[in-house]
Amino acid sequence: MSDLNLCRNILITDDNDGVREALIAALSSHGYAATGARNGRDAIEKLSKMPGPTLIFLDLMMPVLDGWSVLEVWNKDPAFSENRVVTISAVNLKSRTDARIPRNTVGRLQKPLTFKSVFELVQKYCGSAATMTAKRTPSTTVYP
């Protein structure tokens, strides 16, 4: 992916505090800008305030508003297309002929999550942490 398309932020959307906070802490310690949402409604609100593009990890089964409903909301917004969504589910969607397959997503992870699988996707869509920091920091030109 070119630098222009790399994501500037990461949004971890999962109702499981242990998973969400562990990923935020681990990604932050690696220099990434990661934040969390505890359900679909929280995710919609948080994303609306984040400068994009954002890499979103989205649990499909959540209370209040589930991942499917969130995707429906987001897919109706043309401006959303700059973001990247990776869905998280408890079942292997590929192996189930009756499973709905999420549209407009870049990846699917199955629970239980491994940090390695998450980190590989972060590196793919956000680049290195240094690249992400450079994108977030406005460039300053100093004139004599």
Next chain:
Amino acid sequence: MNESEVGNFLRLLTHDLQNQLGAVDLNLQIIPTLHSAEDPLMKTLLPFVSRASMASQDMIETLSDVQSFARSVSQLDGEPSEAPNLTRTNLSTKVRDCALILTSAAKNRAVTLLTAIEDDIMATVESEAVHRSIKILANEALRASFPDSTVVLSAFFSNSVPTVEISTTQEGVFDDHRPMLTIYLVRQLLELSQAKFIFTASENRSAIQVQFKNV
């Protein structure tokens, strides 16, 4: 609570337990990447926590299996009795498929998974029940085997009797004298296939053979 409510409760409980243990596992993966994980005591203790978490997840999978089996049996109650659905089944294929499914689980546990499968070991059995049973037994062998153990899945004729065997170099895994939920479950699953079970134990080897009728 009626039976259906109990079933739903157990499914939800299983799902929630798996979620919580998934979080434990994820944290256990992340901790060693932190600087404080250099502490020698942390390095000693973390593997114990990790193994306890894996063992708990395995038990929950077994609970889920037993609950699914109990549900399918209770659904048959009250239905007109039918002849069991026995079909001519290629046990070699079943064992091979199982090995493929469990390859990454074996790798995660640092257990070597091998197969010794003769071609076209045919038997007349309930095909789906045999598939599940082989997977349950192979999973049990993987779970109970320490890292660097070897698990072998085999299909062969033993004195013309179609036989599936799961063995491990870890002692004491399969023991007919010790109550085991997985063996209980497999016996129930294979009752209609008229399977016979043989347990063997020796130094550095524990195995279960399931022999079927060659009809």
